[in-house]
Amino acid sequence: MTALLSVERLGMRHADRVILSGLSLAVARGEVVALMGLSGAGKTSALRAVAALQSFEAGRIEVDGFALAPGRVPLESRLAPLRRRVGLVFQSHALFHHLCALDNVALALQHVLGRSTAEAERQALELLHALGVGTRAGALPAQLSGGEAQRVAIARALAPDPPLLLMDEPTAALDPARRGGLGQTLRRLAGQGRGLLVATHDTGFARGYADRVIILAQGQVVESGLAADVLDRPAHDATRALLREGTWDS
Amino acid sequence: MLRWGGDAEGGAPFVEADPADPSQVRGFDVEVARAIAQGLGRESRFVQVQWSSIDQSVERADFEIGMSGVEDTPAREQQHAVTIPYFEFREVLAVRRADQGRFRTLADLRGRRVATLGATMAYDILLAARDSGRLIPVSYDDDVHPYSDLVAGRVDAVLLDHIIAQRALARTPGDGFVIQPEAAATGRYVGVLAHGNTALRDSVNVVLREAMRDGTLERIYRRWNVWDEKQGELFARVLRPADGDRHLAASAPAAGLNYLPSLLRAAGVTALVSVLSMMLAVLVGLKVAAGRVYGSAPVRLVMVLYVEVVRGTPVLLQLFVIYYGLASVVRLPALLAAVLGLGLNYGAYEAEIYRGALEAVSPTQLEAARTLGFTEWQILRLIRGPQALRYALAPMTNDFVALLKDSSLVSVITVVELTKQTAIYATNIGSWIVPGILCAAVYLVLSLPLSHLARRLERRWSVA
Numbered sequence: 001m002t003a004l005l006s007v008e009r010l011g012m013r014h015a016d017r018v019i020l021s022g023l024s025l026a027v028a029r030g031e032v033v034a035l036m037g038l039s040g041a042g043k044t045s046a047l048r049a050v051a052a053l054q055s056f057e058a059g060r061i062e063v064d065g066f067a068l069a070p071g072r073v074p075l076e077s078r079l080a081p082l083r084r085r086v087g088l089v090f091q092s093h094a095l096f097h098h099l100c101a102l103d104n105v106a107l108a109l110q111h112v113l114g115r116s117t118a119e120a121e122r123q124a125l126e127l128l129h130a131l132g133v134g135t136r137a138g139a140l141p142a143q144l145s146g147g148e149a150q151r152v153a154i155a156r157a158l159a160p161d162p163p164l165l166l167m168d169e170p171t172a173a174l175d176p177a178r179r180g181g182l183g184q185t186l187r188r189l190a191g192q193g194r195g196l197l198v199a200t201h202d203t204g205f206a207r208g209y210a211d212r213v214i215i216l217a218q219g220q221v222v223e224s225g226l227a228a229d230v231l232d233r234p235a236h237d238a239t240r241a242l243l244r245e246g247t248w249d250s
Numbered sequence: 251m252l253r254w255g256g257d258a259e260g261g262a263p264f265v266e267a268d269p270a271d272p273s274q275v276r277g278f279d280v281e282v283a284r285a286i287a288q289g290l291g292r293e294s295r296f297v298q299v300q301w302s303s304i305d306q307s308v309e310r311a312d313f314e315i316g317m318s319g320v321e322d323t324p325a326r327e328q329q330h331a332v333t334i335p336y337f338e339f340r341e342v343l344a345v346r347r348a349d350q351g352r353f354r355t356l357a358d359l360r361g362r363r364v365a366t367l368g369a370t371m372a373y374d375i376l377l378a379a380r381d382s383g384r385l386i387p388v389s390y391d392d393d394v395h396p397y398s399d400l401v402a403g404r405v406d407a408v409l410l411d412h413i414i415a416q417r418a419l420a421r422t423p424g425d426g427f428v429i430q431p432e433a434a435a436t437g438r439y440v441g442v443l444a445h446g447n448t449a450l451r452d453s454v455n456v457v458l459r460e461a462m463r464d465g466t467l468e469r470i471y472r473r474w475n476v477w478d479e480k481q482g483e484l485f486a487r488v489l490r491p492a493d494g495d496r497h498l499a500a501s502a503p504a505a506g507l508n509y510l511p512s513l514l515r516a517a518g519v520t521a522l523v524s525v526l527s528m529m530l531a532v533l534v535g536l537k538v539a540a541g542r543v544y545g546s547a548p549v550r551l552v553m554v555l556y557v558e559v560v561r562g563t564p565v566l567l568q569l570f571v572i573y574y575g576l577a578s579v580v581r582l583p584a585l586l587a588a589v590l591g592l593g594l595n596y597g598a599y600e601a602e603i604y605r606g607a608l609e610a611v612s613p614t615q616l617e618a619a620r621t622l623g624f625t626e627w628q629i630l631r632l633i634r635g636p637q638a639l640r641y642a643l644a645p646m647t648n649d650f651v652a653l654l655k656d657s658s659l660v661s662v663i664t665v666v667e668l669t670k671q672t673a674i675y676a677t678n679i680g681s682w683i684v685p686g687i688l689c690a691a692v693y694l695v696l697s698l699p700l701s702h703l704a705r706r707l708e709r710r711w712s713v714a
C-alpha cells in the first residue's frame with residue numbers, strides 16, 4: 001500500500017526548543033488516523049508542517065507525490081499542487097469573518113478553481129447540505145454556533161476536493177452528542193477514499209472513530225497501532241497520562 | 251502712550267522693519283502715526299497685527315488706532331470709528347509688457363485671471379466685475395506673489411494700490427510687467443479706531459488737519475517718495491469747512507448679500523478640493539501601506555521616509571513648496587497644487603491607518619486562505635483588504651472630516667475656499683457673526699452625512 005501522506009524523521013525546532021525530533025508517520029486513503037498527545041507534544045506543529053504553514057529543519061514530507069523539503073516554506077506559487085491535495089480545519093475554524101457561510105466555501109471554488117460564481121455557489125451549497133448546515137448558508141461566522149462553524153469549516157476545506165484532510169483538535173468545543181455526529185462525518189469522508197489525520201487528545205473520540213492512533217511525546221512517536229489495541233493496553237506512560245486526562249475530560 | 255497697529259509684513263513704504271534695527275519699524279505710515287502721537291502729546295508704540303485683522307484687533311483694544319494702508323470703505327465706516335483720509339491712492343492695473351496694448355482696463359480682461367490682495371477695495375471691484383461675468387478674481391494673502399505670478403503667467407493682471415504696484419515694479423528685475431496709467435478707481439487711506447472711540451478719533455482728526463495745513467504730511471510723503479498733486483487736492487478737500495470728505499470711492503460695493511453666491515461657490519471649492527484630495531490620499535495611502543507591509547527592505551525604507559517626512563513637516567510648508575517652490579520647474583494651477591499638497595499629505599496618514607489595519611487582520615485568517623490555495627494578491631484582495639477596511643473605516647472617516655477642515659489651508663496658495671471667502675465676507679461687512687454662523691453651518695452640512703454613512707457601514711459590518 002502506498003501511503004497518501006508519509007512523514008519521515010521530521011525534525012523541527014523553534015529557537016532553542018526542540019518541537020519535533022524524528023517524527024515518522026503515514027496515512028493511507030480511506031483511513032482515519034488520530035495523532036494524539038498531551039498539550040505541547042507537537043501535534044499542531046506536525047499538522048502545520050504538512051500544510052506547509054511552518055518550516056522544518058530535517059526529514060521529508062510527501063503527499064500523494066508532492067514532496068516538501070527542509071528549510072524555508074516555498075513560495076505560495078510553487079505550492080499549488082500541495083494546496084489541492086491537503087485541506088486543513090483549524091481548531092478555531094478560522095472562517096473568514098467578513099463572509100457568510102456560503103461565500104466562505106464558494107470563495108476558493110470561484111477564485112482558485114476558476115468556477116463561475118453560480119457554479120461555485122451551487123457546489124458550496126451542496127457541501128453545506130452534505131454537512132447538515134445548508135440552512136445556515138447566509139449566516140455570518142459570528143452568528144454560527146461552535147458546531148455549525150466547524151461544519152462550515154470542514155465544508156470549506158473540502159471545497160477543493162483534497163484527498164488528505166487535516167483536523168486540529170476538532171472535538172475541543174463540542175458537547176458529547178456533537179462529537180458522535182462529527183465522528184460519523186469523518187467516517188463518511190474516509191469512506192469516500194480520503195485520508196484523515198486528526199490531532200486530538202480526546203481518547204474516547206479516538207477509540208470510537210479512528211482506525212489507528214499515533215501517540216506523540218516530546219516530538220516523537222512513542223506508541224502506535226490500532227486504536228483499540230493502543231488505548232486498551234497502553235504500553236507507554238504518555239498514553240496512560242492521556243487516558244487519565246481523557247477520563248476527566250469527557 | 252498711543253498704541254497703533256499695522257502690519258510690517260506689508261512692507262515699505264507703509265510699514266517695514268528697519269534694516270538698520272529690525273526691532274524698529276519705519277515707513278510713511280509709521281511717521282504719520284508718530285506725528286499723530288506727537289500732536290496728542292503722547293509717545294507712539296507700534297503693535298504688529300496681520301493686515302486683514304486690523305479691524306477686529308482694534309475692536310478688541312489690542313491698540314487704539316490701526317493704520318497701514320487701511321482703506322476707507324463704507325463697511326468700515328459703519329462698523330468702526332474712522333479718521334479723515336490722509337492719503338489718496340489709485341487702484342492701478344499691472345499687466346505683462348506683451349499685453350500692454352490689449353489689457354488697458356478691467357473691461358479688456360473678460361475671462362482672464364486678475365489677482366489682488368484679499369479683503370481689499372480692489373478685491374471688491376474685481377468681485378463686482380466677476381459678477382457681471384467679465385473676469386476671474388484671484389485673491390492672495392500678500393502683495394508680493396500676485397506680481398511674481400503675473401510675471402510667471404499664472405494670472406493676466408494685478409489690480410492694487412499704485413504704491414504697491416510701483417514698489418513691485420521697482421523690485422522686479424527686467425521688464426516683466428508694466429503699470430497702466432488709467433486708474434480703475436481711487437480710494438483713501440484712513441486710521442481706524444474702535445466703534446465707541448469717537449472722542450480719540452475726533453482728536454486725531456484735529457491733529458491730521460493741522461499736519462495737512464502745516465506741511466508735516468507733505469514732508470513725510472516727500473521723504474518716502476509718495477507725494478503727488480493728488481495729495482494736495484485731497485488736503486484741500488478735507489480742509490474745506492463744509493467738507494466733502496465723507497464722499498466715498500464710487501466703485502466699492504460691499505453689501506452683505508453680495509457675498510452669498512461667492513460663499514456657496516467657495517463651499518463648492520471646499521467640497522471639490524476635499525473629495526479630490528481624499529481620493530488621492532486613499533490611493534497614495536494604499537500604495538505606501540502595501541509597500542510597507544509587502545515590499546522589500548529598500549521599498550519599505552522609502553515608504554517609511556515618505557511617511558516620516560510628510561508627517562513631520564507642516565502642510566502649509568508643503569503647499570508653499572508645491573505651488574511657489576516648484577514654480578520654476580512646473581507651473582501648477584492653484585487648484586491642482588492644492589489637491590496634490592493635501593492629497594500627498596493625507597496620503598501619509600492614510601498609509602499608517604491602512605498599515606495598522608492590514609497588520610490587525612489575524613494571521614490565522616491569512617493561513618486559512620493559504621491552505622485553500624489563494625495567491626498572495628488574492629488574499630489581499632479577497633480577505634485581508636476587506637477585513638482591514640472594516641478596521642480602517644472609523645479612523646478614515648475621522649481623517650476625511652479633518653481634511654475637510656484642513657482644506658481651508660489652501661487659501662495660502664490663492665484658492666478661495668469656504669473659510670477664506672468667509673473671512674473676506676466678514677472683513678467687508680465688519681462682523682464675524684453672520685458669516686461665521688453660515689460658514690460653520692456649511693462645514694457641518696458637508697461633514698455630518700459623512701459621519702452618518704460611516705456609522706451605518708460600521709453597524710452593518712459589526713453583526714454580533
